[in-house]
Amino acid sequence: RGAVLAALDLSLPSWTAQRSVSSVTIPPPACMLLPLEVPNRYLFGPGPSNVPPRVLAAGGRPIIGHLHHEMYEIMNDIKKGIQYAFQTNNHMTLAMSGSGHAAMECAVFNVVEPGESVLVSVNGVWGERVAEIAERMGAKVHTLVKAPGGYFTNEEIEKALAKHKPVLFFLTHGESSAGLAHPIDGIGDLCRKYDCLLLVDSVASLGAAPLLMDQQKIDILYTGSQKALNAPPGTAPISFNDRACHKMFNRKTKPVSYLFDMTHLSNYWGNDGKPARDYHHTGPVSGFLALRESLAILAEKGLENSWRHHKEVAEYLWKGLEDLGLKLFIKDKDLRLPSVTTITIPDGYEWKELLAYMIKHHQLEMTGGLGPSIGMVIRVGLMGYNCSTSNADKALAALSDALKHCPKRKA
Numbered sequence: 001r002g003a004v005l006a007a008l009d010l011s012l013p014s015w016t017a018q019r020s021v022s023s024v025t026i027p028p029p030a031c032m033l034l035p036l037e038v039p040n041r042y043l044f045g046p047g048p049s050n051v052p053p054r055v056l057a058a059g060g061r062p063i064i065g066h067l068h069h070e071m072y073e074i075m076n077d078i079k080k081g082i083q084y085a086f087q088t089n090n091h092m093t094l095a096m097s098g099s100g101h102a103a104m105e106c107a108v109f110n111v112v113e114p115g116e117s118v119l120v121s122v123n124g125v126w127g128e129r130v131a132e133i134a135e136r137m138g139a140k141v142h143t144l145v146k147a148p149g150g151y152f153t154n155e156e157i158e159k160a161l162a163k164h165k166p167v168l169f170f171l172t173h174g175e176s177s178a179g180l181a182h183p184i185d186g187i188g189d190l191c192r193k194y195d196c197l198l199l200v201d202s203v204a205s206l207g208a209a210p211l212l213m214d215q216q217k218i219d220i221l222y223t224g225s226q227k228a229l230n231a232p233p234g235t236a237p238i239s240f241n242d243r244a245c246h247k248m249f250n251r252k253t254k255p256v257s258y259l260f261d262m263t264h265l266s267n268y269w270g271n272d273g274k275p276a277r278d279y280h281h282t283g284p285v286s287g288f289l290a291l292r293e294s295l296a297i298l299a300e301k302g303l304e305n306s307w308r309h310h311k312e313v314a315e316y317l318w319k320g321l322e323d324l325g326l327k328l329f330i331k332d333k334d335l336r337l338p339s340v341t342t343i344t345i346p347d348g349y350e351w352k353e354l355l356a357y358m359i360k361h362h363q364l365e366m367t368g369g370l371g372p373s374i375g376m377v378i379r380v381g382l383m384g385y386n387c388s389t390s391n392a393d394k395a396l397a398a399l400s401d402a403l404k405h406c407p408k409r410k411a
């Protein structure tokens with residue numbers, strides 16, 4: 001590619017010769033005259049994961065108008081698919097036009113008003129992010145902090161709820177930066193006792209680890225499209241229950257974001273009971289088509305089968321990693337996230353060299369830590385379409401090869 005680009009650059013004088021008659025001063029970039037190149041990779045990191053041909057094909061269907069009645073039908077299907085995936089009857093269910101961060105911001109911006117108190121559990125990067133988002137919009141942010149891999153007992157959470165009296169409590173179900181699946185039972189009841197909304201992030205866990213929005217009394221739940229759902233990145237399912245709707249639709253101030261204002265989004269998704277859906281923004285049509293297909297695959301497979309399958313493949317992977325002499329970062333099996341496994345960086349190795357070796361020689365992506373877990377872990381994700389024992393074998397073979405060939409830097 002470098003050589004072709006250099007050759008193309010040599011042809012630029014022919015363009016400069018025409019400059020006197022042209023009104024444009026910036027030439028077409030040489031790279032744009034080359035075909036698009038995308039490598040085939042095993043995406044065995046924490047996401048995005050590989051997208052099955054059926055979902056890619058759905059995203060490649062013709063574009064239709066985002067306000068056409070066929071699109072409304074597709075959006076209605078998506079709502080039903082999310083209700084199934086989340087196990088909720090919430091009417092206020094939709095998909096954000098944006099990645100997981102869009103859903104995080106939408107939740108915080110809509111239910112919290114400036115000056116209100118928010119409690120955020122921070123045991124990895126996602127709590128840090130939500131704390132920052134809430135702080136930026138003017139909330140009074142309180143944090144409950146543990147090192148990556150740590151989790152919060154219900155007693156600790158109750159104490160903090162009683163002390164800070166927040167309007168919102170944030171918890172990450174699948175902490176992908178640490179590989180932890182946080183227990184959820186009982187937290188919804190505590191939040192009700194202290195008149196607080198429970199916001200849960202399931203970007204990395206939805207479809208991979210059991211989560212029941214209504215039964216577990218989660219008030220707001222969101223996920224992303226690109227993990228176990230295996231759709232392309234860029235859409236993010238979210239759902240609000242009646243308690244959350246009551247808070248967000250009885251605000252004194254407007255949410256800071258126009259794009260994420262649920263008054264508009266609920267109309268765009270046909271959730272506000274009004275006869276007409278008005279233009280608010282142009283939704284990512286191809287992204288929605290792909291999301292619909294990925295939710296259809298989950299519905300066909302069945303949630304419980306999907307949870308079981310992720311657990312079985314994760315256990316197979318964990319055993320293989322231990323057989324290679326590696327240590328798993330989360331010691332307690334019951335707290336391990338089945339979709340994203342964290343490995344303690346093996347003694348003496350430079351983690352970046354191991355990852356670079358696997359990309360170069362195996363076309364296989366794993367990643368390092370994120371935020372506070374950087375330098376602590378290597379992360380392997382086998383999610384949805386990628387979740388199979390044969391892919392676990394590929395990941396183990398690549399790691400074993402990297403461990404043999406990368407030099408040990410320290411004794």
Ligand code: PMP
Nearest residue numbers: 099100101126174176203204224
């Ligand atoms: N929460 C968790 C648990 C995640 O794993 C991620 C993505 N890695 C996000 C939120 C943010 O999602 P996105 O990158 O799609 O904005």
